[in-house]
Amino acid sequence: xRRFAQVAGAVAWRSIHNxxxxxxxLLPSIIFxxxxxxxxxxxxxxxxxxxxxxxxxxxxxxxFVFVLLQASAFGGVFTGFGIAADFERGFTRRLFLAAPSxxxxxxxxxxxxxxxxxxxxxxxxxxxxxTGMQVGGxxxxxxxxxxxxxxVSLAATLFAAGVAMxxxxxxxxxxxxxxxxxxxxxxxxxxxxxxxxxxxxxxATVNPFTxxxxxxxxxxxxxxxxxxxxxxxxVALVAAFAWWAVRGLRRAEAAG
Amino acid sequence: MTQLPNGIEVxxxxxxxxxxxxxxxxxxxxxxxxxIYGFLGPNGAGKSTTVLMLTTLLPPTAGxxxxxxxxxxxxxxxxxxxxxxxxxxxxxDGLLTGRDHMRLQTALQGVPKAERRARGDALxxxxxxxxxxxxxxxxxxxxxxxxxxxxxxxxxxxxxxxxDEPTTGLDPQSRSDMWQxxxxxxxxxxxxVFLTTQYLEEADVLADRIAIIDQGxxxxxxxxxxxxxxxxxxxxxxxxxxxxxxxxxxxxxxxFGLPVTARPGAVAVRLRGSVxxxxxxxxxxxxxxxxxxxxxxxxxxxxxVFLAKTxxxxxxxxxxxxxxxxxx
Amino acid sequence: xxEQILEMARRxxxxxxxxxxxxxxxxxxxxxxxxxxTGGLDAASNLPGFPADSYxxxxxxxxxxxxxxxxxxxxxxALARDVESGFMKRLAMTPMQRAALLVGHLxxxxxxxxxxxxxxxxxxFAVGMDxxxxxxxxxxxxxxxxxxxxxxxxxGAFVGLRSGSGEAVQGFFPLFFVLLFLSSMxxxxxxxxxxxxxFIATYNPVSYLIExxxxxxxTGWDAEALALAxxxxxxxxxxxxxxxxxxxxxxxxxx
Numbered sequence: 066x067r068r069f070a071q072v073a074g075a076v077a078w079r080s081i082h083n084x085x086x087x088x089x090x091l092l093p094s095i096i097f098x099x100x101x102x103x104x105x106x107x108x109x110x111x112x113x114x115x116x117x118x119x120x121x122x123x124x125x126x127x128x129f130v131f132v133l134l135q136a137s138a139f140g141g142v143f144t145g146f147g148i149a150a151d152f153e154r155g156f157t158r159r160l161f162l163a164a165p166s167x168x169x170x171x172x173x174x175x176x177x178x179x180x181x182x183x184x185x186x187x188x189x190x191x192x193x194x195x196t197g198m199q200v201g202g203x204x205x206x207x208x209x210x211x212x213x214x215x216x217v218s219l220a221a222t223l224f225a226a227g228v229a230m231x232x233x234x235x236x237x238x239x240x241x242x243x244x245x246x247x248x249x250x251x252x253x254x255x256x257x258x259x260x261x262x263x264x265x266x267x268x269a270t271v272n273p274f275t276x277x278x279x280x281x282x283x284x285x286x287x288x289x290x291x292x293x294x295x296x297x298x299x300v301a302l303v304a305a306f307a308w309w310a311v312r313g314l315r316r317a318e319a320a321g
Numbered sequence: 322m323t324q325l326p327n328g329i330e331v332x333x334x335x336x337x338x339x340x341x342x343x344x345x346x347x348x349x350x351x352x353x354x355x356x357i358y359g360f361l362g363p364n365g366a367g368k369s370t371t372v373l374m375l376t377t378l379l380p381p382t383a384g385x386x387x388x389x390x391x392x393x394x395x396x397x398x399x400x401x402x403x404x405x406x407x408x409x410x411x412x413x414d415g416l417l418t419g420r421d422h423m424r425l426q427t428a429l430q431g432v433p434k435a436e437r438r439a440r441g442d443a444l445x446x447x448x449x450x451x452x453x454x455x456x457x458x459x460x461x462x463x464x465x466x467x468x469x470x471x472x473x474x475x476x477x478x479x480x481x482x483x484x485d486e487p488t489t490g491l492d493p494q495s496r497s498d499m500w501q502x503x504x505x506x507x508x509x510x511x512x513x514v515f516l517t518t519q520y521l522e523e524a525d526v527l528a529d530r531i532a533i534i535d536q537g538x539x540x541x542x543x544x545x546x547x548x549x550x551x552x553x554x555x556x557x558x559x560x561x562x563x564x565x566x567x568x569x570x571x572x573x574x575x576x577f578g579l580p581v582t583a584r585p586g587a588v589a590v591r592l593r594g595s596v597x598x599x600x601x602x603x604x605x606x607x608x609x610x611x612x613x614x615x616x617x618x619x620x621x622x623x624x625x626v627f628l629a630k631t632x633x634x635x636x637x638x639x640x641x642x643x644x645x646x647x648x649x
Numbered sequence: 650x651x652e653q654i655l656e657m658a659r660r661x662x663x664x665x666x667x668x669x670x671x672x673x674x675x676x677x678x679x680x681x682x683x684x685x686x687t688g689g690l691d692a693a694s695n696l697p698g699f700p701a702d703s704y705x706x707x708x709x710x711x712x713x714x715x716x717x718x719x720x721x722x723x724x725x726x727a728l729a730r731d732v733e734s735g736f737m738k739r740l741a742m743t744p745m746q747r748a749a750l751l752v753g754h755l756x757x758x759x760x761x762x763x764x765x766x767x768x769x770x771x772x773x774f775a776v777g778m779d780x781x782x783x784x785x786x787x788x789x790x791x792x793x794x795x796x797x798x799x800x801x802x803x804x805g806a807f808v809g810l811r812s813g814s815g816e817a818v819q820g821f822f823p824l825f826f827v828l829l830f831l832s833s834m835x836x837x838x839x840x841x842x843x844x845x846x847x848f849i850a851t852y853n854p855v856s857y858l859i860e861x862x863x864x865x866x867x868t869g870w871d872a873e874a875l876a877l878a879x880x881x882x883x884x885x886x887x888x889x890x891x892x893x894x895x896x897x898x899x900x901x902x903x904x
Contacts (some may be wrong), residue, residue: 428656
């Protein structure tokens with residue numbers, strides 16, 4: 066356990082240090098969510114007036130939750146890009162040689178994704194509040210929302226790590242990005258679930274991301290809806306993708 | 322300047338870049354029709370800049386040049402019609418096949434439509450790429466790319482061929498194949514070849530005449546033998562098997578040249594004559610019943626020529642970057 | 650000259666077809682996004698003043714513009730690659746005229762854009778899109794789509810030639826992406842609530858390009874929308890191609 070923690074800490078430190086000394090690496094993670102927030106909450110705010118759209122905290126808060134979770138998920142994907150790049154440069158070999166616990170390597174990457182998600186999340190909150198976003202939830206609700214965001218970040222990172230470890234090349238980018246993108250957008254992005262139309266409604270109903278985003282919106286609006294189901298799904302996703310990532314790690318080890 | 326229809330004449334050519342950097346600082350040279358002219362120099366000496374000017378891709382700042390009898394500034398299109406060039410970058414499109422490249426080049430060069438396919442195939446065959454012709458260039462080896470580059474330069478039967486470091490990065494076999502082809506072009510087809518290189522051996526083996534360029538100026542010119550002879554005679558270093566025979570060896574060698582510094586346990590002389598003396602020297606040593614441990618001939622190289630002219634070695638010296646040609 | 654143009658166009662088409670990553674995403678991705686957005690934003694068609702009966706009719710115009718964006722990046726990247734690899738020098742050594750290079754290259758990109766536009770139309774019809782412009786509207790909408798693609802491709806070619814760097818061209822993609830979002834892409838301008846957003850959308854030329862294509866599907870023949878769309882597309886196309894030609898003059902240096 067101690068070795069696992071040591072390795073995780075070291076790998077996380079390296080990733081965080083790289084980003085801290087090259088702020089440009091962080092820019093896409095910040096700019097895209099900001100932009101989506103502005104475009105969706107700003108440009109589509111009238112959608113909140115659609116008949117049947119009853120969200121107590123207003124359209125800005127409605128979109129804020131999606132953008133926050135989207136940013137957390139894409140932060141995980143960007144971390145996956147970094148893992149793929151490390152493979153391509155041969156740096157992972159150095160990690161494999163040196164690290165007494167190789168699963169700690171994955172944990173280290175996940176920790177750095179959390180660090181990224183924290184920075185982006187704080188900035189988003191600041192911008193949201195500055196633009197007059199209404200927050201109906203209390204402190205506990207906001208903690209719940211933040212926990213959800215961290216779980217989404219972890220799930221996405223583990224998914225991307227599993228892909229990166231299997232493909233071991235930067236060309237794996239689209240293979241990480243596309244599935245996450247589709248899962249995020251085949252959900253109640255612009256309107257609540259019951260206002261979705263056609264096949265998108267059907268897909269969103271079974272999409273595991275849907276209960277997460279709905280719970281997040283419940284948190285920010287302070288509604289008393291139970292969140293246990295959403296957290297159970299999030300934890301299940303993390304567990305599934307953790308297995309996926311570790312299997313990927315074994316494949317990478319076997320490939321040499 | 323007299324006009325050489327298949328030659329190159331350069332007078333006071335200068336190319337200056339931003340910041341006053343003179344990549345080419347007033348060079349004069351003359352390449353006779355049908356010869357292979359080697360342009361030798363370290364990285365950053367001005368070779369590629371010279372080639373870019375002579376192939377009309379970069380206007381000179383001062384001076385003049387005629388290539389194939391045409392002025393490089395005033396008669397650009399006529400120059401380009403008469404020359405072929407394989408420049409430093411292989412400059413190929415990885416998504417096209419060898420045959421696609423041929424098709425494009427023959428069409429752009431104005432080869433009659435009926436002849437394009439045949440000419441392209443013949444050239445691909447000539448450079449040994451017939452089997453790979455329908456593979457995308459991205460999958461070609463470095464040697465294959467260079468060969469395709471050469472074939473493309475020959476599409477319109479140029480009278481003068483410019484080769485800018487044609488074998489850099491190639492393995493010895495590919496390099497040797499390229500040399501053979503270049504020699505054939507010059508000696509059998511009568512093509513004038515202007516070849517830049519940083520490899521002494523390449524210039525020595527291929528070129529009829531050489532100019533050595535350093536920091537934008539020509540520091541030496543002549544045939545390889547003339548240049549080496551300018552520097553000095555070869556030296557011979559002999560090590561007897563028994564240390565006691567050292568004086569005897571020195572006595573024999575003194576008949577053939579003047580003593581020079583040698584390794585401990587050996588004797589060296591700079592020969593009065595040429596390497597033709599070697600059999601005589603061997604017989605003389607043998608006549609004294611001296612047993613040898615080592616027998617070394619040091620012939621001057623072009624590196625020695627460069628060292629004598631510039632105070633630096635040509636190979637393994639500090640590379641200076643040629644200024645990047647950035648559009649204004 | 651015609652032959653040179655055809656050869657360069659042929660090469661441009663070959664380059665695109667031989668890189669599946671350049672063919673599939675530009676065609677598939679806009680359609681997928683449209684499908685998602687149509688389902689996700691169908692409720693918006695219930696807003697008072699929404700100009701179409703279904704969000705599909707409103708949204709189908711967007712793939713045409715998104716496809717043009719990809720054309721822009723592809724055009725620019727290919728030319729930047731030619732500069733980086735030295736292929737431009739090879740072309741400079743031939744009697745090929747500069748205009749032939751640009752026209753041929755852009756022509757190839759246009760062919761691919763035309764194929765994409767036809768696919769978008771076919772898909773649109775297949776999923777029940779209205780088309781009040783009638784039979785004559787089909788060539789007209791394709792012509793406008795081509796002009797828009799030419800406009801973006803010209804800009805992309807300019808960036809590619811001027812910078813000589815594929816990375817610089819890729820760097821422009823987010824910029825155009827932003828322009829696309831800050832337009833009447835998702836909602837008609839009168840229904841954009843936020844003043845600042847509506848202001849930007851009103852002065853964003855991309856809004857009018859989308860609205861012009863959209864007008865074939867919602868209105869039929871809307872003279873004002875079409876005049877604005879064609880006018881803006883032509884201005885950007887002429888400007889972009891002129892800028893690209895100027896950049897090519899600098900790249901294809903020869904005496």
